[in-house]
Amino acid sequence: TAxxxxxxxxxxxxxxxxxxxxxPSFAAVLATSAVWLNGSATTRSAAVGPDDEIGILPxxxxxxx
Numbered sequence: 001t002a003x004x005x006x007x008x009x010x011x012x013x014x015x016x017x018x019x020x021x022x023x024p025s026f027a028a029v030l031a032t033s034a035v036w037l038n039g040s041a042t043t044r045s046a047a048v049g050p051d052d053e054i055g056i057l058p059x060x061x062x063x064x065x
Contacts, residue, residue, distance in 0.1 A: 011037055012044030014054055033058045 006021070008014035015035065019027045036055040037046050048054065 008048060010044060011035060011042050011046045011048055011054055014048060015044065029058050030056060 004018075004021075006014050006017045008017055015030065019030065034057040035042055035044075036057060037048065038052055039055075042054075
């Protein structure tokens with residue numbers, strides 16, 4: 001599990017900084033991912049503080065074998 005500390009007042013601000021830092025590959029994953037704030041689904045406009053955690057959950061695929 002990768003972790004980083006990024007600035008921003010909202011989830012959207014933090015995600016924009018992450019896209020600037022990690023580039024187009026991260027932006028592509030983000031486009032199809034769920035975003036969570038402190039363990040709950042969230043929106044880009046949700047406020048964040050220094051102790052909050054934003055999770056990026058990419059889609060999963062596969063099945064039983």
